[in-house]
Amino acid sequence: MPNHESMDDGQRFEHLVDLASGAQVPDAPDPKDASGTSTKIVGALRGILDSLRVSGEPEESSILRASSMPGSLASRLGLDKLGVGLAQLVGDTRGVVLAGYRGAATTYALTFTTDGVEIHLEVLPSEYDGDKAEIQAHIDTGDDETNDVTVRFHKTSDSTEVSTAQLDDGGYLTVSLPLGTYDMLIELESRSVLVPAVEIG
Amino acid sequence: MIQKGQSAGVSLSELMQLDEVARAALCTDIAIETLASACIEQLQGLAMQDLEHALNAVGWVIARADETDSGTLKVQARTAGAFALSLGNQFEEATVLLKEAESQAASLDDLSRGRVAQAWVQPLARLGRLTEATTSAERAIVCFELADEYILAAKAHTNLGIVQRMRENPAAAIHHFDKALPMLVDQPTAVAQLQNNRAEALLELAEFASAERAFKLAMLAFDEGSMGRAAAVAQGNLADLLGMQGKFAEALRHFEHARRRLEDGNAPGDAARLAAERAEVLSLIGLPEEAVEACLQATASLDKTGLKREAARARMATTIALVRSGRLKEAEVIAREAAAQFAAVGAEQALAKANVLLANIESRRGCHDAAISLLTDARNSLRNVPIEKARTGAMLASILLDAGRAKESLQEVELALSIAEQLDLAPLRADMLHTRARAQAKLGERDAAIVSMRKAIDEVERLRGLLQADRLRVAWLGDRVSVYSDLVSLLLERRTEGDVATAFEMLERSKSRSLLDLVDGGSRLAESVIERDTSDRDTSASELVERLLASQAELNALYSAIDRQDVAVQDNESQLRSSRMRRLEQEIARTEGQLSATRRFGPIFTRSLELSTLQRTLGDHDGLVSYFGAAGQIGVLVVRSDRVHAIPVLCTEKQAEALQKRLLFQLNRAVMSSASSTDDERTQRLIDRELHVMHQLLIAPIAGVLDGLHSLTILPHGRMYALPFHLLRGADGLLLEGCDVSVAPSASIAHHMATHHRALTQGRALVVGVADEQAPQIADEAVAVAVAIPGCQTLIGADATAEAFLTQANGASLIHLACHGHFPAGDPLEARFKLADRWVTAREIFALDLHGSTVILSCCDVGRSRVAEGDEIFGLTRAFLASGVSALVTSLWPAHDATTRTLISDFYKGLVQGQSVTKALCGAQRNCAKRNDHPAQWGHFVSVGMP
Structure with missing residues (x-):
């Protein structure tokens, strides 16, 4: 039984890869909650991957090994996107009253970051269609890496692609989407970033 | 009341108001032949005056006739019943009765057979069975002539004329009407019906003057005969004709009167047809969304009543409106439905008109060849209908031009224009002149193009002058603003002497023109909407005012229930409230529309400012920058006291x-x-x-001309109204750091404001402040302002009720408002600020008299506007300018409580020292910049007017 406390990020990542690919079994497997355990493993994998990306690239072969979990489950858990940087929610203005202002916000904003990339989304209710919202986004890579950047919106529930847009030269895009929850995949020149479960509406 | 046994006094109308038992008891002693005969005689008249009772009487009258031994009475009862049913749009039911009548009449005389044949005509025609209807009418004429019944024969000629109209043969129709007319001189009702139909035929032949006369004669005759419904139909037709000629206000007034005549709901088909015709006029004016809504309702109603032709026509009106709104997919579906309906009733010309609409849709999709092919075919089918020939030609010319075939376009438009000139189709003529100018410009005939553009503008201006409601003027000019901008482009390209001055004048005519009318007309127009006009003889106008006031009161009560959290949080209760508010807002807009059609608005038109006048007003260090859009590009004109600089193309509108x-x-x-x-x-x-990028786009190209300016007034274009120009950042810092910056909807409005300014000392000041936990500094701010302006009136905290504000604001020389604000983008006239008891909306501000006042709005978002074509802004800024303010400080985004408190304090220091509003504001904002306050916290304030 490995001692998790003494592992560094690299070792912990390899251990989790083993768990995800089935090469090892979890310490205390719960037969009633296999998917829950898997989710926790993937969550841990994601967290550690982001940390490894700051200190140095994880082994490509390890990522491939972890991604080799059987099809639908892998897709559901996002393991097939382990090669993609996962953005974390750092700002959410829903429910925030504009304290210190003489009015109210009619939009809300969500901010995500990962590895030097900041994604700021503003969600505006559609003026004409109550079932849709307009999303304005700015993606700040810090180094003007916004040429030929494609952004894809997938339904979180079934991964269907619903919209694709290109960033303009300032890193902005506008898209109109039906209310729902979306994964946003940003294809930068040298890497991709996944913004998971963006709630629209 | 009729008495039992008094046969001579039988009144069918009164009988039908009794229950079955009472009716039977009353008729017991009347001979059945006498009773049946009297009732049959009255049934037709009753149907014209009280359709509901007449329809109830049909079965009863036939039953009485069937109790007799008289075949003639049985036939007459059924034909009278069929007449009533047809009038109630129950055509299939009418045909059932007529089949019975026909078989009963076979053994009777010519007169009886003629009556049955005559009765067949209307239901057959309305059901689209036009060949059978023609045969019936012809048979009726023959029978009546054989029976020496010349008046009846004349009526049959009238019917045949109507059917000929439906068969798209207006000339044959007029032939039959003219045959009937001399024999009907003693029959005022019949003459009225004939005149109405004759007028419609004349209209189809483009004999407008004769048609108008005939409609008016028909209306008069129907009114004299107390036939309200028929009078309404004639009035609707008259309105349709007036709309075609560009007499929009008059047309809408007639539509409204006709609509009210049909308000009892007994003629849903006629009411729906009227609504569809009114919608066509709304589309023509430039209010397509409003037209779509009206048309869809009318279509549903006409489908229900089985009026296929009318339903198809309503679909055509819907298509026109949808195309103008850019909703091409829906338009195509509905146009195809209309085409199918016309094809089903064999209306070939109407079908060709539907194809013209489909061509328009194809052209807007960029499929020019398909559009041209459809139009060429349609034009062939419509060659004998002058109006349609002109319309089709105009559209073909426009499409050819878009397809790059300018020479052919010019030939087509010249041809169509000559027809439009003959017919006096003013709106069409204006559009054709514009197309001609565009074609000439494409062919390099710039001077000729400029002449054509100016003629088009003269036409647009003339028609605009006939519109009196603000909403209609905004829509009309907004829909045709490209004529002005195209002329500006040509003039700036040519630049011979006087061209730049003319270009400036044209720009001024196309920027916020209707707002200028409101500003100059002051609150007179707004007051006439809100207040009762006792001089209006039409009592229903005051009912509309009552309804308007009631809706507004309820809406205000609902607004007062909104707190700021409601905007973000939508629970069930607030959703219900929002839904009710939306309904009330629609009701208010509708009532105002109806009201505007009933009132006698005085013409309130203002001349736009000339360049030379503006230049005389500007000091050596003052400048004015006017942005404009033309063909998707943004250009700019910079005016200084001694020179004008123009750049026709700065960037594309999309880029900006x-x-x-x-x-x-x-x-x-x-x-x-x-x-x-x-x-x-x-x-x-x-x-x-982003401030730097925007500066590079809009300011850097004119930076050289702005050099040395101390003050600058910017006239934005389109969405630029939301831009904080003063914050744009060049190499030397913010624009604001180089000079004082204000904005204005147009130079004419800015000039008007400047020349009507009242000094602070010329009247009392009013300071209003409503603080809460979210924005506590408002209270301090209000007190500080009150201290800065000795002797001012204050409404602070609970004292600041809406009623107190609306009462005390009138006539104040300065108003300072510190409170919460909100701008609902979907309905900008409901932009509002929150006082102690409720929200006050832009609608209420229109009714205030603030001439010469300075107004400072220290609230969130109250300077935001929705911008319609023609740079007409809608929101609180429009309301305050229309109420007459001479200087306005307002806010483009949420106001930061603490920074605003400090900024306002600095602002009043400058103001009481005698600085202008713009100078004092810019000075205060510069102080914020020096303190390194975040520009998002102080840059929201803009000064509207001239520095």
Whole structure:
């Protein structure tokens, strides 16, 4: 039984890869909650991957090994996107009253970051269609890496692609989407970033 | 009341108001032949005056006739019943009765057979069975002539004329009407019906003057005969004719009167047809969305009543409106439905008209060849209908031009124009002159193009002069603003002597023109909407005012229930409230529309400012920058006291909009970040970048001409109204740091404001402040302002009720308002600020008299506007300018409580020292910049007017 406390990020990542690919079994497997355990493993994998990306690239072969979990489950858990940087929610203005202002916000904003990339989304209710919202986004890579950047919106529930847009030269895009929850995949020149479960509406 | 046994006094109308038993008891002693005969005689008249009772009487009257041994009475009862049913649009039921009558009449005389044949005509025609209807009418004429019944024969000629109209043969129709007319001189009702139908035929032959006369004669005759419904139909037709000629206000007034005549709901088909015709006029004026809604309702109603032709026509009106709204997919579906309906009733010309609409849709999709092919075929089918020939030619010319075939376009438009000139189709003529000018410009005939453009503008202006309601003027000019901008482009390209001055004048005519009318007309127009007009003889106008006031009161009560959380949080209760509010807002807009059609608005028109007048007003260090759009590009004109500089193309409108969106996105982010205490270093960097990009786009190209200016008035174009121009950042810093900056909808409005300014000392000041936990500094701000202006009236906290404000605001020389504000983008006339007891909306501000006042709005978002074509802004800024203010400080985004408190304090220091409003505001904003306050916290304030 490995001692998790003494592992560094690299070792912990390899251990989790083993768990995800089935090469090892979890310490205390719960037969009633296999998917829950898997989710926790993937969550841990994601967290550690982001940390490894700051200190140095994880082994490509390890990522491939972890991604080799059987099809639908892998897709559901996002393991097939382990090669993609996962953005974390750092700002959410829903429910925030504009304290210190003489009015109210009619939009809300969500901010995500990962590895030097900041994604700021503003969600505006559609003026004409109550079932849709307009999303304005700015993606700040810090180094003007916004040429030929494609952004894809997938339904979180079934991964269907619903919209694709290109960033303009300032890193902005506008898209109109039906209310729902979306994964946003940003294809930068040298890497991709996944913004998971963006709630629209 | 009739008495039992008094046969001579039988009144069918009164009988039908009794229950079955009472009716039977009353008729017991009347001979059945006498009773049946009297009732049959009255049934037709009753149907014309009280359709509901007549329809109830049909079965009863036939039953009485069937109790007799008289075949003639049985036939007469059924034909009279069929007449009533047809009038109630129950055509299939009418045909059942007529089949019975026909078989009963076979053994009777010519007169009886003629009556049955005559009765068949209307239901057959309305059901689209036109060949059978023609045969029936012809048979009726023969029978009546054989029976020496010349008046009846004349009536049959009238019917045949109507059917000929439906068969798209107006000349044959007139032939039959003219045959009937001399024999009907003693029959006022029949003459009225004939005149109405004759007028419609004349209209189809484009004999407008004769048609108008005939409609008016028909209306008069129907009115004299107390036939309200028929009079309404004639009046609707008259309105339709007036709309075609560009007499929009008159047309809408007649539509409204006709609509009210049909309000009892007994003639849903006629009411729906009227609504569809009115919608066509609304489309023509430039209110397509409103037209779509009306048309869809009318179509549903006409489908229900089985009036296929009318339903198809309503679908055509819907298509026109949808195309104008850019909703091509829906338009195509409905146009195809209309075409199918016309094809089903064999209306070939109407079908060709539907194909013209489909061609328009194809052309807008860029499929020019398909459109041209459809139009060429349609034109062939419509060659004998002058109006349609002109319309089709105009459309073909426009499509040819879009397809790059300018020479052919010019030939087509010349041809169509000559027809439009003969027919006096003013709106069409205006559009054709514009097309001709565009074609000439494409062919390099610039001088000729300029002449054509000016003629088109003269036509647009003339028709605009006939529209008196603000809403209609906005729509009409907004729909045709490209004529002005195209002329400006040509003039700036040519630049011979006087061209730049003319270009400036044209720009002024196309920028916020209707607002200028309101500003100059002051509150007179607004008052006439809100207040009762006792001089109006039409009593229903005051009912409309009552309804309007009631809706407004309820709406205000609902607004007062909104707190700021409601905007973000939507629970069930607030959703219900929102839904009710939307309904009330629609009701208010509808009632205002109806009201505007009933009132005698005095013409309130203002001349636009001339360049030389503006230049005389400007000091050596003052400048004015007017942005304009033309063919998707943005250009600019810079005016100084001694020179004018023009750049016809700065960038594309799309480019400017995209960059502006980026800037506003970052500003909004900064506000949100500040409210949620998140990092704002990044937002500052991003805002600075976008301010610089925007400066490069809009200011840098004219920077040389702006050199040395101390004050600058900017006239934005389109969405630029949301831009904080004063914050745009060049190499030397913010624009504001180089000079005082104000904005205005047009130079004419800015000039008007400047020349009607009242000094602070010329009247009393009113300071209003309503603080709460979210914005506590409002209270301090109000007190500080009150201290700065000795002797001012104050309404602070609970004292600041809406009623107190609306009462005391009238006539004040300065109003300072510090409270919460809100701008609902979907309905800008409901932009509002919150006082102690409720929200006060833009609608209420229109009714105030603030001539010469200075107004400072220290609230969130109250300077935001929705911008319609023609740079007409809608929101609180429009309301305050229309109420007469001479200087306005307002806010483009949420106002930061603490920074605003400090800025306002600095502002009043400058103001009481005698600085202008713009100078004092810009000075205060410069202080903020020096203190390194975040521009998102102070840049929201803009000064509207001339520095």
